[in-house]
Amino acid sequence: MLAAIQYTDFSFPNVEKKQRGKVRDLYFLKDRLIMVATDRISAFDVILPRAIPYKGQILNRIALHFLQRTADIVPNWVLASPDPNVTVGKICAPIPVEIVVRGYLAGHAWRQYKAGHRMLCGVPLPEGLHENDPLPTPIITPTTKAHSGHDEDISKEEIIKRGIVPAPLYEQIEAVALKLFERGTQMARERNLILVDTKYEFGLHNGALHLIDEVHTPDSSRYFYWDTYEQLQKEGKPQKQLSKEFVRQWLIENGFQGKEGQRVPTMTNEVVEDIMRRYMELYTTMTGETIEPDPSLTTEALMKRIESNVNNYLETEQLLLT
Structure with a gap:
């Protein structure tokens, strides 16, 4: 190797x-x-x-x-x-939430939707959607930033109510995240890709908001191919995608979702x-x-x-x- x-x-x-x-x-x-x-x-x-x-x-x-x-x-x-x-x-002093922006119903959002949930992180989802369908508009579904173990879904209202992030700063973060997602969408389209969803992490440096960690990588984002998206969706077939989701799917197919008692399958x-x-x-x-x-x-x-x-x-x- x-x-x-x-x-x-x-x-x-x-x-x-x-x-x-x-x-x-x-x-x-x-x-x-x-x-x-x-x-x-x-x-x-x-x-x-x-x-x-x-x-x-x-x-x-x-x-x-x-x-x-x-x-x-x-x-x-x-x-x-x-x-x-x-x-x-x-x-930078990290802000303890991850900002997940979703333009399509895929991955975790689809698994929640398929299970019957129509509210994700306080954001209502319309009826009648299928896996990988576009959402009416991009939505923000935050998660708490865990030091270990699983991050947890949380709503904007809960973030502000608990005092995790002050309301004015959180409003700024959401506005910036949507602009970043728009830029990422434009850049992806130029390369025949669709930016499906992604996460952003922010911090403060000398009191100013900064983007930290990575951005728009396959570890933090999901991409579909633009030129095959509509046909595959019409035929009800899985989307060709370049992201870490294929790793998750391989693990799921081999009986692992990170739950207690499960073992990671052999990586040949x-x-x-x-x-x-x-x-x-x-x-x-x-x-x-x-x-x-x-x-x-x-x-x-x-x-x-x-x-x-x-x-x-x-x-x-x-x-x-x-």
């Missing part, structure tokens, strides 16, 4: 704290954050046992692609990307390679660029490359600051 990063434990200079997320390893300096995008993959809020080669690099590059192209809507946390797997940025080399191929396909579709796998690159060499690139960046920045 190709090189893949499951975990990191770098000793970058002046690191004050290390933190491991679901798929990213974070290194906190006094005035900035080093985020290493590993090749871990999670689904149903569970980290799967095998890493996917090139996944971290792909997600990092796609996130940067969109963060650069949405900075006119809202500032974001990014300062630099010294390595394909690494982003360095501002340390074929499964890992298929997931990698789909991530590469999305990257090329989204950006027009390609990544050529390097079979000679070892995991050890990959780790050394990241460490060297980050250390060179920090050394340069230190020289510039003195």
